[in-house]
Amino acid sequence: MEEMKVLLRNRGKIDPISASEYRATGGYEALRRALEMDGAEIIEELKRSGLRGRGGAGFPTYRKMEFAYQAPGEVKYIVCNADEGEPGTNKDRILLSTDPCAIFEGMAIAGKAVNAHTGFIYLRAEYSYLMPILEAAIESSVRENCLGKDILGSGFDFEIKLRSGAGAYVCGEETALFESIEGRRGEPRFRPPFPGFKGLFGKPTVLNNVETLANIPPIFRHGADWYRSIGTETSPGTKLFTVCGNAAKRGVFEFPMGINLKELIYDVCGGVEDGRQLLAVQTGGASGAIINADQIDMKLDIDSVSASGGRLGCGTILVIDDRNCIIDIVRNNLDFFRDESCGKCTPCREGGTRLYQLISKIAKGKGGIRDLDTIMDLAETMRLTALCGLGHSTAVPVTTSIQNFRSAYLSHIDKDYCPICSQTGGEYYDSFDD
Ligand SMILES: Cc1cc2nc3c(=O)[nH]c(=O)nc-3n(C[C@H](O)[C@H](O)[C@H](O)COP(=O)(O)O)c2cc1C
Ligand code: SF4
Structure with missing residues (x-):
């Protein structure tokens, strides 16, 4: 079964720190289009695309932007959640290390939508080795006039700052993440107020997962109708699945939402390693449901997995063989x-x-x-x-x-x-x- 590479299109094909190589593949053209639109038009396009968050909860992406767009205030922020703390998951790491400019482009489009001029990328402590790559890719994008002042001659300014965590899983939770960036101990806040009204530094904030943001440029490049033609009715687009554990072939794979779990394990990943029997599968990370081998004939999209009592979460699939209790x-x-x-x-x-x-x-x-x-x-x-x-x-x-x-x-x-x-x-x- 062939992968559909929308988010992984540049993986291994371009130098990740070169914005000019990214541009040569059509990169930052989505931003150029978005810069000609007003905030309401950008949010409407995202609404039509049906994009939902890839960080766990599957919340409609346009809604978060709508909250921040409507919130009063001159200063607003875009935050990219690159904490990726879910055990066994490394899809965001692949995006950050192979195509960081696509994430910056998604952030800049989100910034234009809500009139935010600063974005933060919050990187988990264990990914601090990626800092130099991200710094170099930001500098390169500024040199190409795709970030910074007067982006692509549009008059719109957007800068990206990097912050690192200190190694706590809970700091992936959006409000704990804000606390951590603000220099306090990472503990979740009581809600309301919600981040769209009062988030980072008390300002209206849009926070999205790395993969969610990486979906935004293809939507603005090819259009919401194209995006909707991929995946399922209620979960359009592709999804990155991290297959780990006892699968014969492990790694990060990109397929349209709705791929069958059994096909993913057996056709894509070659079944269970060492010729063992499948005992169980855990979907959605360490807090996901554990199902038995008879239950794996199911669609992997946000609503299908929820309907079966589990959750797609960040798309991690832990394969467990019969050597495990x-x-x-x-x-x-x-x-x-x-x-x-x-x-x-x-x-x-x-x-x-x-x-x-x-x-x-x-x-x-x-x-x-x-x-x-x-x-x-x-x-x-x-x-x-x-x-x-x-x-x-x-x-x-x-x-x-x-x-x-x-x-x-x-x-x-x-x-x-x-x-x-x-x-x-x-x-x-x-x-x-x-
Ligand atoms: C304990 C905890 C840890 C989380 N860790 C992450 C994480 O590592 N990365 C992430 O994107 N979202 C994580 N989330 C979800 C975020 O709070 C938030 O819902 C998500 O980043 C929103 O982005 P999205 O709308 O693009 O999915 C976590 C949530 C909880 C409760
Ligand atoms: S806020 Fe409560 S539920 Fe969340 S991690 Fe802390 S102790 Fe657990």
Whole structure:
């Protein structure tokens, strides 16, 4: 099955730090078109395209711009979320390292839409090695008069500044990210007010994921109708999927939204490595649903995955083979989230730790059937009461795995025996704290 390279069109083909090479492929022509439009026209074109956020929630991109466009104030900001903290995900890294000018172009078009003259790229700490590439690409774009003052002779000014995180997953959450840029500890803010009205430095702000912003230039270059012809009715365009884990072939692949998950795993990625059996798939990152091998005949677009009880999220597909114990996978997820909880709200701070303790108890063969009910209750409380998405979705891997792999839980609870864990002789599990 052939990839459809809209976002990855320049990957490996141009020097990423050369704006002139980017321009030679038609780069910055979308910006030229947008500079001839007013803010309302740009937002209308984005509305017609149907573009939805690629950072996790799938929010319509034009709506965010509309909020900031309508908000009063002379100073507004565009923020590119390049925190990419989701375990196993590296689609944004590929865009940042191979075609950064496309991201700048998307930011500048967003800036023109809402009349913002400054954009920030917030780069996760682990990607700090990309700073020199981004700096050089910005300088090159300024020299080409595609960023900076009087862009392409339009009278519009737009500059891009770089900021780096310090290594916290929660700083990918938009308001924690603002706190971090402002020099404070990265903790989510209470909402409202929403970023479109009061965001970075208290000013109206449009924040988008790297991949979302990279979608904007092709829309303005080829038009909203062209864009809508790709993907599905409610999720137009292509999507970058990061396939990781036990797939025979792993990496970042671009396909129209709506590609079938089974085809992606078997036809594109060659199935499971070492000729093993597929046990499970986790879609959307570490807080995504865990489904079993019989459930993978499904479309990968924002609404289809939601309808099946999961989430497309940032498009990460973790392939899990039959050498893994599903409870161990879940325990590992929970270990990550209890560690990354910022601690600001009780449901997540205490609930995440309690979930980890319960799953460790079950993993060790010391759990009871009532622990499963406690887990489900706790999960619902966290979903309803936590302050941000981290706490809302920490429990998703546990609840979905209890639904889809009940027999694995019962083996640990009733029989005190798991064929996979038993191969470790139990020493591994004894090392967990509970
Ligand atoms: C704990 C947490 C971590 C997040 N991490 C990221 C991230 O690394 N990158 C990202 O783009 N969005 C992340 N998000 C989602 C952002 O808050 C925000 O919704 C997104 O960047 C919006 O961009 P979009 O509309 O283009 O999708 C995270 C959300 C939460 C709750
Ligand atoms: S849900 Fe977790 S990460 Fe989010 S604010 Fe509460 S404690 Fe912090």
